[in-house]
Amino acid sequence: MLRARTYLYIAIALTLTLSTPLEKQTNPVGAVGYANVVATSVYWGSNPLNPSNVHPGDTNVRLSIVLANVGDDVARGVNATLFIGPPLTYTYYQDGVQYSASTVSKMAGDIGPGSSFTLGFTVNIDPNAKEGIYRYNLEVSYRSARELQEVKNVMVIDVPVWRAEIRVQSVLTMPTKIYPGSRQVQVRVVIVNSGQGAARDLQLRMDLKPPFKASSSGSDRYFLGNLPAGQSSSVNFIVDVDEDAKFGKYFVDMLMEG
Numbered sequence: 001m002l003r004a005r006t007y008l009y010i011a012i013a014l015t016l017t018l019s020t021p022l023e024k025q026t027n028p029v030g031a032v033g034y035a036n037v038v039a040t041s042v043y044w045g046s047n048p049l050n051p052s053n054v055h056p057g058d059t060n061v062r063l064s065i066v067l068a069n070v071g072d073d074v075a076r077g078v079n080a081t082l083f084i085g086p087p088l089t090y091t092y093y094q095d096g097v098q099y100s101a102s103t104v105s106k107m108a109g110d111i112g113p114g115s116s117f118t119l120g121f122t123v124n125i126d127p128n129a130k131e132g133i134y135r136y137n138l139e140v141s142y143r144s145a146r147e148l149q150e151v152k153n154v155m156v157i158d159v160p161v162w163r164a165e166i167r168v169q170s171v172l173t174m175p176t177k178i179y180p181g182s183r184q185v186q187v188r189v190v191i192v193n194s195g196q197g198a199a200r201d202l203q204l205r206m207d208l209k210p211p212f213k214a215s216s217s218g219s220d221r222y223f224l225g226n227l228p229a230g231q232s233s234s235v236n237f238i239v240d241v242d243e244d245a246k247f248g249k250y251f252v253d254m255l256m257e258g
Helices: none
Strands: 037-044 061-069 075-083 088-094 097-101 103-111 116-125 132-143 151-161 166-174 185-193 199-207 212-214 221-227 232-241 253-257
Touching: 037 132, 037 151, 061 075, 061 103, 075 116, 103 116, 185 199, 185 221, 199 232, 221 232
Parallel strands: none
Antiparallel strands: 037 061, 061 116, 075 103, 075 132, 088 097, 088 116, 132 151, 166 185, 185 232, 199 221, 199 253, 212 232
16 A cells, blocks of 8 residues: 655755855945935025015015935035026125126035035015016035035026015994094904915005095004915004085095005
8 A cells, every 4th residue: 555755844054164264354345425415495584484475676685595415425515506587686785886696606515414504695576576486596516425526416496476465355434324524433444465475564544535534643544564465454544524525435545555
């Protein structure tokens, strides 16, 4: 009678040793690293957590550009040149004379791997600038252990310029009904900033014409200050109505400065 055979497979580890020891061992050579500097952030002002809002017509405003070394070697002697064009301008004074330049260079020094450096450029914004995103070239040059010669990279940065857009949302008088000869009438106007930029130092004035006049000096003006984008605020004016005013609906212009 034939019996079935059972096979058992066992894995064994074999260690081979050299008959003679190595006379010399060579350590592996570490790989040569390289630096890679890129622009990671662009914002107005000096605080990235609370960036400034700039407007057409602003002068001497700081544009911050963050450079980061995403490589694994030190970037040495980092220098950045911003190519400036409309609606931004760069001006400087020399011997009391004002000059303008289309390029501005800043030194960042050495930037280690994983580190960053923030550059600051002081520029002006054309009063007639349209809101939107403007693109500018930034040329960054540096050296590293791998690239013994100077490396130059040109990158594109996006610079936002926004406008505030103030609209009248509602108008209410207190009392609701006013008559010829009414005094101390409160006109409450709710305005909203529907633009993408904040309004700064906003002052409103009612352009009063007969039969309306200010109840007291300055009661036809209101200083609001700043109004961020997307927010609304109410302003109050106090007016008088002439005795000889005629019944009807009147339209009053409101002037805004800021």
